[in-house]
Amino acid sequence: MNHIPKKYYIANWKTYQSISTIKRFIQASNQEADWHETIINSYIGIAASYEHLYYLHKKISKLAMHLGSQDCSAFLPGAYTGQVSIESLQDMNISFCLVGHSEVRAELGQSDMLISSKFKMLLAANISPIMCIGETLAQKNDGMALQVLYDQLEHILNFLQSYTGSTKIFIAYEPRYCIGTGIVPSSDDLQKVFCFLKSLVQQLPIAKNVMFLYGGSVSSKTVQQLHDIKEISGFLIGKASIDFQELKKIVQSDGRMV
Template structure:
């Protein structure tokens, strides 16, 4: 059985004081801790807060993660952070290929695949994001786009895909309040799993495929009830303890 997974992506938000308050609220909630049983959870935070957050989460079942990584192990790459460095902060997850990285930093499919490989070489689980823009969605190119993005990863990682997490994030839904119907999201997730199965049938049965894009407590239950949706990659709702708790509850 694939593990249910809820990963928070704080994006470029947070402060030392706000981070501590949020995590203390989560860890002090008996309801939250009870609902973690059988659900993998993690918080992917900005680089400056990795030390603080990893220490705050150290004795909990919530994993600490980063939002990006370099595809290089070291060297003259000013501003980059290597997977080896992230190991020092007990990072268990790293988001790669998020649509905001693809859009604002022009990251292509090949670079995303190399970043995923760098994570695996450091024993960190990459959360590999795929998703179409609104124009691509309107043109009926959703499956063409996500298949291409996933195929680049499959071609490079070969037999390592079982150690990854995939996240389908329709770009037109991220932070907009627009959400595909559960059936529409399930169609994409099913196609991604079928693509995985053509490459590695055993891996396809194990890889968690998350949904992201305006995922909130009021729509999560229906989305997470779909057979090929194994959890969520959560943006704004992960900055609110009550909302993050509700999303974990929706996995039950």
């Protein structure tokens, strides 16, 4: 039997959406009679802003999509003003949560240590963490890309040496210079990075539950070349994912999967 691997398409809506644009997205999806056919063998997730999770969690199963968060608190519920605890995210039935997105690292100054705490707490709650890593252009040009990626992963790799749970784990490689720029790395660069990442996880007890995603300027125009990298199990899609038709084209782009 021909086993077709599942492909993951995770929409990171950042703060692009409002309730009215989300309603338009849902209306557009309702008008697509072939949507359910399109997504056979695909997992479609939406990483929404906190304030939209409650609205979306009531709609998401009809959309045949999964719901996730863009971040979470590293604290248990308590006196933590402005934080959103994993427990409250569980009330929204989220399936996954981004951690360490480069925008969060850059704008909120989150450390690798803090990010790894969130990662562990998500696993304890059976929510799939999507661990985002990526180098800057200067780091790439200095030949430091793989070292930077390793440093960002080190805490969680140490933790995963003794983790035996069955929750799926995602590592999303998002080079900083590719986010929102229309640039995607060359196939050679991607091959090098994903082979390196795979080599880091292959000795872990849960290696088979670790999926690799690529993010950074994924669109219906760029996605075709990305399908050729066999280590990539799916995509983390920013701006292009807020338009339902564009998201659909991206999902349909991998003719082998539908």
